[in-house]
Amino acid sequence: MNQPSSIDTMAQEKLIALQKADLHRRLYPTERRSGMAAKRDGAALLSFSDNDYLGLSTHPSIIRAATKAVEAYGASAGASRLVSGNHPLYDAFETRLAAFKSCEAALVFGSGYLANIGTIPVFAGPQDVIFIDELAHACLFAGAQLSRARVQCFAHNDMAHLGHLLARHRHAHRHALILTDGVFSMDGDQAPLKNIHNLAKTHDAWLMVDDAHGLGVLGNGHGTAFSQGVQPDLMMGTLSKALGSYGGYVAGSHAVVDLLRNRARSLVYTTGLPPSALAAAHASLEIISMDPERCARPLSLARRFCQTLGLPAPQSAVVPLIIGSPQKAMDAQEKLQQAGFLVVAIRPPTVPENTARLRFSFSATHQEKDVDRLCQSIKNLGLAP
Numbered sequence: 001m002n003q004p005s006s007i008d009t010m011a012q013e014k015l016i017a018l019q020k021a022d023l024h025r026r027l028y029p030t031e032r033r034s035g036m037a038a039k040r041d042g043a044a045l046l047s048f049s050d051n052d053y054l055g056l057s058t059h060p061s062i063i064r065a066a067t068k069a070v071e072a073y074g075a076s077a078g079a080s081r082l083v084s085g086n087h088p089l090y091d092a093f094e095t096r097l098a099a100f101k102s103c104e105a106a107l108v109f110g111s112g113y114l115a116n117i118g119t120i121p122v123f124a125g126p127q128d129v130i131f132i133d134e135l136a137h138a139c140l141f142a143g144a145q146l147s148r149a150r151v152q153c154f155a156h157n158d159m160a161h162l163g164h165l166l167a168r169h170r171h172a173h174r175h176a177l178i179l180t181d182g183v184f185s186m187d188g189d190q191a192p193l194k195n196i197h198n199l200a201k202t203h204d205a206w207l208m209v210d211d212a213h214g215l216g217v218l219g220n221g222h223g224t225a226f227s228q229g230v231q232p233d234l235m236m237g238t239l240s241k242a243l244g245s246y247g248g249y250v251a252g253s254h255a256v257v258d259l260l261r262n263r264a265r266s267l268v269y270t271t272g273l274p275p276s277a278l279a280a281a282h283a284s285l286e287i288i289s290m291d292p293e294r295c296a297r298p299l300s301l302a303r304r305f306c307q308t309l310g311l312p313a314p315q316s317a318v319v320p321l322i323i324g325s326p327q328k329a330m331d332a333q334e335k336l337q338q339a340g341f342l343v344v345a346i347r348p349p350t351v352p353e354n355t356a357r358l359r360f361s362f363s364a365t366h367q368e369k370d371v372d373r374l375c376q377s378i379k380n381l382g383l384a385p
Helices: 006-020 060-073 089-100 112-123 138-147 159-172 193-202 224-228 254-263 275-290 292-309 326-338 368-380
Strands: 030-034 037-040 043-047 105-109 129-133 150-154 176-181 206-210 234-238 248-252 318-324 356-361
Touching: 060 275, 089 105, 089 248, 089 275, 105 112, 105 254, 112 138, 112 176, 112 206, 112 234, 112 248, 112 254, 129 138, 129 159, 138 176, 150 159, 159 176, 159 193, 176 193, 193 206, 193 224, 248 254, 275 292, 292 318, 292 356, 292 368, 318 326, 326 356
Parallel strands: 129 150, 129 176, 176 206, 206 234
Antiparallel strands: 030 037, 037 043, 105 248, 234 248, 318 356
């Protein structure tokens, strides 16, 4: 019998440690999605874990747009955008997206993660400094690491701490970049972008905002920066949440976007998105532009949920219910699944230690009665605060 290799031994040791800490994860097959209805492990569930905030991923007109794009252009881009994968749907969508974001230009990447890890090293390097919110998304931290710039973390949404770090460290570096989420994906709160923007201007720093969870939901769909009256230097977001498709983007000036086309490695060395993804995103953007009531509905339902359970008023379509330990959070997930709801437990390292939680997200396709039934189940199960 063959002895296990050293890499297998190492992997098994790490897996055992994860299991002991209740941090082991597995992939659950979701057999079917239709709106917020899902089927998992044979059980019919109502999902409050999707980021499909407007329910557009299964919207008939979005599906038709994607299907027509496949018929016209094929299933794949076939190559990097700078080789031969820059099919005509890119230009049409990027032009429309830039106008929607009130920017000169926009550039689509293969995913939000690729957008961040490609963009940050273009604008920050070893001679520069990055200031990043401690709860910013993992891909912002990954981009900061890849840049090889000096990285300074500021306490979550703490403007006094950010101001102190800028005053102490900015002058010793060539360029400075401030990174933050617009809406924080695990807590649902917004960054105080106006205050951050003012600090950036005072200290000659650039501001980059990851608004993956604000686009389509806040500011009549235009996003967190629009809702707060701020125009960051770099506005990043995704096509995979409210737009119901797949991909990421960065919007900014003509010069900024042109430099990214030439130097963002995650764009240059990655195959372009399938035509279907661009067509679906473009069709979704048109719906968002014409239907502000649809955009407002997720936050309205989140408010109904929080008011019923006595939780603080939400700032977005995301609401956390802090449980504490990973095992208790997993137990709560299982109880809600037995009650007919898909609400996924979020555990460290995605969130800080001792803050494992249920993360609820609300969609325009949820009904008030769905939210009320969820609230009643939470109360019945003893999960309410």
